Amino acid sequence: MHNWVRASSSDLTGAPPQPRSGHTAVNVGESMVVVFGGLVDKKFLNDIIVYDIDIWQWSELTSFGDLPTPRDFSAAAAIGNQKIVLCGGWDGKKWLSDVYVMDTMSLEWMELSVSGSLPPPRCGHTATMVEKRLLVFGGRGGGGPIMGDLWALKGLIDEERETPGWTQLKLPGQAPSARCGHTVTSGGHYVCLFQLPFALFGSAYRRLPISNDEPPPPRAYHTMTSIGARHLLIGGFDGKSTFGDLWWLVPEDDPIAKRSSVPQLRNPPETKESERDLDTMAAEALRQHWKESTPETLQLKELNALLRDYQRLVTRKYTAQSSLTSTDFGLPGKQTFTFYHIKTSSELRMDDIPKLLEEYKTLVI
CATH class of the missing domain: 2.120.10.80 (Kelch-type beta propeller)
Incomplete structure (x- = not known):
């Protein structure tokens, strides 16, 4: 179907x-x-x-x-x-x-x-x-x-x-x-x-x-x-x-198919920047999908999009408190985000995927 x-x-x-x-x-x-x-x-x-x-x-x-x-x-x-x-x-x-x-x-x-x-x-x-x-x-x-x-x-x-x-x-x-x-x-x-x-x-x-x-x-x-x-x-x-x-x-x-069944947001984005920052129906559906995923169910073709959203969420939540200059990005009292500076999913090893997914889930509320 x-x-x-x-x-x-x-x-x-x-x-x-x-x-x-x-x-x-x-x-x-x-x-x-x-x-x-x-x-x-x-x-x-x-x-x-x-x-x-x-x-x-x-x-x-x-x-x-x-x-x-x-x-x-x-x-x-x-x-x-x-x-x-x-x-x-x-x-x-x-x-x-x-x-x-x-x-x-x-x-x-x-x-x-x-x-x-x-x-x-x-x-x-x-x-x-x-x-x-x-x-x-x-x-x-x-x-x-x-x-x-x-x-x-x-x-x-x-x-x-x-x-x-x-x-x-x-x-x-x-x-x-x-x-x-x-x-x-x-x-x-x-x-x-x-x-x-x-x-x-x-x-x-x-x-x-x-x-x-x-x-x-x-x-x-x-x-x-x-x-x-x-x-x-x-x-x-x-x-x-x-x-x-x-x-x-x-x-x-x-994952794209879930967009058609996600209800409209009560408070739609107010700026073009926020519209492009994935605060949309599609983003919410994808984030819920990844939040429920395991390393075994996550498909390789999803890794690039998952990595981009991971980096986007790190930037949105923590740039006000950090310059993002370290190789392993972390904040005092916060966990370290290992994959912030990875350019593409091709740089990931298979044993990196569980860690990436674990860190991603801490970013999705």
């Missing part, structure tokens, strides 16, 4: 993208979500904005090389942990079928030369990497009907040394109806399609069960990005309004 949870503004630092539709958003590596282009106030864009989920920060970047033309309704996906592939879209005058690859380390774009039969030019489609192939589904182009076809592009993995080429696929099972402006996100051997959630297991479609009744408002031209077991939905358009919101689709036992 999964839950929808709206992301709090306190999750974000830096300047987020303007509310937009028809953009793409791709998770690259362990911490980057890369947003490309889209439509803002009737203007087509080819900008690159990156959200770093490790430090919760948005940054606008400058790319180089064979830049894609400004467009909306294109589709993009990650190739491994470093590259992004972008295909198709609408530039305000014509439907596109071109394919570009960007290296996120150098921020350089390259247009891909593809041989053989090509999918019809289109926009509003999806592009999803599943193992070594890019799957493109649906969309609309050429003024014709909405499409429900499925294509696979090979030749994107350097080590395979394959000539890039397209193949149209036919799968068993109840396929989604023809559509455009939808989203598809992948994980392992399956794909999940929104707005009606379906999962593809063993090359057959199956509806994804949702346990809560608080989904995002209906929309099209949004993005939905896979980040581990979580999926992040950004923006979109409902026919009247352009969205700038973010929604998580997470397993119901994920």
Whole structure:
């Protein structure tokens, strides 16, 4: 079972993208979500904005090389942990079928030369990497009907040394109806399609069960990005309004899922600083989760967030009484906080985790 949870503004630092539709958003590596282009106030864009989920920060970047033309309704996906592939879209005058690859380390774009039969030019489609192939589904182009076809592009993995080429696929099972402006996100051997959630297991479609009744408002031209077991939905358009919101689709036992059931605070934060200091519904739910955790139940993927909150709580409670200059931070009559100066959880040893959790629980009231 999964839950929808709206992301709090306190999750974000830096300047987020303007509310937009028809953009793409791709998770690259362990911490980057890369947003490309889209439509803002009737203007087509080819900008690159990156959200770093490790430090919760948005940054606008400058790319180089064979830049894609400004467009909306294109589709993009990650190739491994470093590259992004972008295909198709609408530039305000014509439907596109071109394919570009960007290296996120150098921020350089390259247009891909593809041989053989090509999918019809289109926009509003999806592009999803599943193992070594890019799957493109649906969309609309050429003024014709909405499409429900499925294509696979090979030749994107350097080590395979394959000539890039397209193949149209036919799968068993109840396929989604023809559509455009939808989203598809992948994980392992399956794909999940929104707005009606379906999962593809063993090359057959199956509806994804949702346990809560608080989904995002209906929309099209949004993005939905896979980040581990979580999926992040950004923006979109409902026919009247352009969205700038973010929604998580997470397993119901994920700590984020607890946010949807936590009541509103009676005394909300009064300043922007305090809003960002985790005095929010999300923070209270996570802190309660960690307070009840043991070293055996705590997941490794939670350590970075736990360490950040540990350091935040130490700073808030004790900076008025200390300069925080010692390696082991402590106060007269108070316990020592061993991990205040640790930069990331990768510096922790496994036998540090019980001590970290013990000290954290003394900070949470």
